[in-house]
Amino acid sequence: TCPRIADLGNGVLAFVSVKTQSTHTLHANLSKVMKGLPKHYPVQGFDLQLSYSIGYCALDNENGFDSWLQNGYLSLAEAPHITSPTSPPKTMPTMMNISLATAFQNALKADQLTIYHQPQINLHSGKTIGSEALLRWPNAPYEQLNIESLILLAERTGLINELTLWVLDKACQDIAKFNYAGYTEHKVSVNLSAKNLMIHNLIEKIENTLLKHNVPAKQLKFELTESALIVNQQQMINLVEQLTHLGIEVILDDFGTGYSSLNCFVSYNFSTLKIDKSFIIDLPTHSANKVIVKAAIEMAHSLGLKVTAEGVEDATTQQLLRTMGADYGQGYYYSKAIAVDDYLLWLADK
Known part of the structure; x- marks a missing residue:
């Protein structure tokens, strides 16, 4: 019943919870996560601005893990970058x-x-x-x-x-x-x-x-x-x-x-x-x-x-x-x- 988190690579993290939550509660909890993430990161004296996206989907008994993961990626792609005016680069800047x-x-x-x-x-x-x-x-x-x-x-x-x-x-x-x-x-x-x-x-x-x-x-x-x-x-x-x-x-x-x-x-x-x-x-x-x-x-x-x-x-x-x-x-x-x-x-x- 404990939540699980995994690094999927390319800056994508997956969080799995079996605890049933209402949509309202889920949104509130995700908002708390977003607010707690850092907005800036210093690199070589330059202040890089960071942004994050969260997408979520429900996992039912009819679809397997691969289907759930695919839906998770799709919802992430549709999610706006909420916390910052900048989108994260695809790779770390040179x-x-x-x-x-x-x-x-x-x-x-x-x-x-x-x-x-x-x-x-x-x-x-x-x-x-x-x-x-x-x-x-x-x-x-x-x-x-x-x-x-x-x-x-x-x-x-x-x-x-x-x-x-x-x-x-x-x-x-x-x-x-x-x-x-x-x-x-x-x-x-x-x-x-x-x-x-x-x-x-x-x-x-x-x-x-x-x-x-x-x-x-x-x-x-x-x-x-x-x-x-x-x-x-x-x-x-x-x-x-x-x-x-x-x-x-x-x-x-x-x-x-x-x-x-x-x-x-x-x-x-x-x-x-x-x-x-x-x-x-x-x-x-x-x-x-x-x-x-x-x-x-x-x-x-x-x-x-x-x-x-x-x-x-x-x-x-x-x-x-x-x-x-x-x-x-x-x-x-x-x-x-x-x-x-x-x-x-x-x-x-x-």
Whole structure:
């Protein structure tokens, strides 16, 4: 009758109890377990944030142990990460990652990071309608540092929320510069992570940042990737609704690379669909991608969404997207991402 605990490997523990408990009592006991687990773990001077998930299932006499164990894994996979904004990495971080994360954390606190802007163009009028704010680390300790990998590292080490709020502040600061220069219709997109749902009073912090820089909500946009939609779906739906209510557009980013279904277009109040660059870069010579992109544009328009194509690198691609009916383009054909002062000069030249 005594409970048994076993290590199943890969950070998974199994706890078996033959004592019958009501669902209410079981939830209360599991909550006590979660509250007692450590939230941080120091490694090489860096404070790693930890998270845990608990899934449970009932064992009856009709199914064997293997079936119970499989159901336990399934319930664990469906469980949210409750105690921390970060998901545990699949393996222990390497020493290089720990060193990089420590340097990155120090750079963030010392304000040594910056954001660059890549323009977004109306494909039919040729006018610049806005830009995407992209993180850059000018004096990174490693050459050829992949920013996407850095963002992933930030998510795993718990820095992503602090980083997102920092990018938001810098983006609004730059919007104020654009307004001062006379570009009062220019909009800036900021990327949001599913982890950012854990930011306490996120909407209030966004509003305060807009007020701090005297920036209208309509000039700020947020981009959400498809993969972010499958985590805490109802919370994400509520967040999108709150942002839309403020007058902030929300964009479905990297469409075609994640897990979205047609249902997500009904559930979420998106303003724009952003087709991933992997479908755009070789569009003129890739017949299958032409079919996919055209279908995506038609579907989005039928639902009242605008369409941005990311990865436009030549005039042929631009013209093809115009013919298909895409609304906006972004890519090296117009400009790479550049620092705000250079971007202002680019705007003036245009």
